Amino acid sequence: MKSSYSWEQLKKDDKGLVPVVVQEASTGMVLMVAYMNKEAYELTMESGVMTYWSRSRQELWIKGETSGHYQHVHAIFADCDYDTLLAVVDQDGAACHTGHHSCFFREDAEWSAESTYVQALKKAAEEQA
């Protein structure tokens, strides 16, 4: 894949990592947040399959390698100050290791309004509970 900026342009944290927000292309659902180092970023750009640096296991993590739940990249955006990435993906199966489609399945706060989007999130949270 082509890129409009280089890894070198991105601001890394003190461990050389950049956080990546992962959003499902078809639904707009935010699936998870994970972290990339240089190798993970380059492998993602070469393969089109989301690849991270696992902070807990301290190793390269091709998402879906063991579960089959791969994430296929549509597009990746850098944010205004180049310290965070947004990846828009097709998700095979569930994104979360718990089996939930999204890692964000725990509701906090009262629902103060009922937009279509929040309704969909709430429904998904209820179905997955």
Add this chain to the structure above:
Amino acid sequence: MKSSYSWEQLKKDDKGLVPVVVQEASTGMVLMVAYMNKEAYELTMESGVMTYWSRSRQELWIKGETSGHYQHVHAIFADCDYDTLLAVVDQDGAACHTGHHSCFFREDAEWSAESTYVQALKKAAEEQA
């Protein structure tokens, strides 16, 4: 607002912060990522207005206090391992200090497919370029 978990349950980074993905309720657009400390989290839950810890300024940051571009909370989710939050909000004006609606306005990678959602993101990126 009520909460189904406490700040104490969340896993913080070595600076006592938790990253927050901010998503617009009406569009599903991911607007930005920012960070909360305990005080920011508690003020957000009390006021319903997104409040962060500014890592660059090292101070409490009521989003919109100077710009008027407040973020009103619909709901906040914790992720599976309690180290990241997802806030669904109504955004007054633009979320980004550059004037873009979302901080993620830089396109990377070729568009490999054209889902409705990616089309909308692409259109937004083009309109804002």
